[in-house]
Amino acid sequence: MAPQLTSFVSTKDLDLELVQQLFLRAEKLKRLRGVLSSHEKALEGDTVANLFWESSTRTRTSFQLAAHRLGAYVVNLNASESSVAKGESLEDTIANLRALGCRFFVVRHSVSGKVEQLAQNAGRGTSIINAGDGTNEHPSQALLDAFTIRERKKNFDGLQMAIIGDVVRSRVAHSNMYLLSRLGVKIRFCGPKQLVPEKFDVPNASMLESVDEAVKDADIIMVLRMQREREGRILSLSDEEYRKHYGLNGKRMALAKPDAILMHPGPIIRGMEVESDVADGPQSVILRQAENGLFMRMAIFEALRGDRG
Ligand code: ASP
Numbered sequence: 001m002a003p004q005l006t007s008f009v010s011t012k013d014l015d016l017e018l019v020q021q022l023f024l025r026a027e028k029l030k031r032l033r034g035v036l037s038s039h040e041k042a043l044e045g046d047t048v049a050n051l052f053w054e055s056s057t058r059t060r061t062s063f064q065l066a067a068h069r070l071g072a073y074v075v076n077l078n079a080s081e082s083s084v085a086k087g088e089s090l091e092d093t094i095a096n097l098r099a100l101g102c103r104f105f106v107v108r109h110s111v112s113g114k115v116e117q118l119a120q121n122a123g124r125g126t127s128i129i130n131a132g133d134g135t136n137e138h139p140s141q142a143l144l145d146a147f148t149i150r151e152r153k154k155n156f157d158g159l160q161m162a163i164i165g166d167v168v169r170s171r172v173a174h175s176n177m178y179l180l181s182r183l184g185v186k187i188r189f190c191g192p193k194q195l196v197p198e199k200f201d202v203p204n205a206s207m208l209e210s211v212d213e214a215v216k217d218a219d220i221i222m223v224l225r226m227q228r229e230r231e232g233r234i235l236s237l238s239d240e241e242y243r244k245h246y247g248l249n250g251k252r253m254a255l256a257k258p259d260a261i262l263m264h265p266g267p268i269i270r271g272m273e274v275e276s277d278v279a280d281g282p283q284s285v286i287l288r289q290a291e292n293g294l295f296m297r298m299a300i301f302e303a304l305r306g307d308r309g
Pocket of ligand 1: 224
């Protein structure tokens with residue numbers, strides 16, 4: 001039996017049996033269009049706090065809608081509107097929201113490792129959910145990505161995936177790498193040398209210098225946005241050079257398998273990492289990823305709720 005999930009911070013050690021259960025549950029929820037009768041709503045009477053200390057469109061909305069569909073009240077806070085702006089710590093904010101009855105905290109934070117630290121110190125009956133911590137991880141994105149791949153490709157084993165762009169600063173790339181490599185996907189990374197890691201601590205991952213080589217015969221192409229808001233890497237390429245060397249266009253897409261899918265966690269910067277004709281083309285599953293996020297996040301909430309009293 002898969003272990004009971006208490007908080008959800010990383011895909012690194014996520015139990016693979018639990019992952020399969022989440023796939024099956026998200027599939028069922030998708031068939032139901034996320035509509036549950038009141039006795040099936042796992043979070044009826046619960047309160048979920050969405051604490052987004054960094055901007056978000058898809059992730060915040062998707063967690064909010066998922067919680068609503070499961071019957072929860074949702075409170076949304078961001079750093080500038082909360083007492084953090086007056087100097088309160090995030091830990092104290094959480095303690096006060098707990099006093100108000102919040103039991104689920106969906107947290108996005110710019111500091112890598114912050115969400116894990118909150119989870120370690122969370123009291124009994126409190127679940128902390130990582131909605132993206134700095135450059136570290138974005139585990140719910142990886143699960144919805146894997147779910148989207150499974151929907152289109154059925155099996156993971158032996159699939160070839162190219163992940164292109166700002167890999168070192170992408171929490172999406174990290175969570176995907178930890179999860180998909182364990183599911184048997186072979187990952188080829190490619191990007192400017194300042195933006196790709198020197199080594200990987202997972203099996204099935206390699207680095208290629210040319211995008212054309214990375215996408216050749218790939219089953220899945222995932223394109224990443226340049227994380228300009230994060231410091232630490234100085235890129236010597238101009239936008240035009242980046243687009244020329246690393247941007248995904250129709251010519252490059254044609255090098256992949258004919259049934260290859262194009263993924264991007266969003267937000268997409270058209271004309272930079274991806275051209276509009278491929279982003280909106282028949283192989284793109286970018287909006288399907290966004291759609292699937294709702295069902296996967298409902299499944300994650302349910303798994304966290306478990307049979308907790
Ligand atoms: N939305 C994703 C994240 O929050 C990807 C990105 O911002 O580029 O990490």
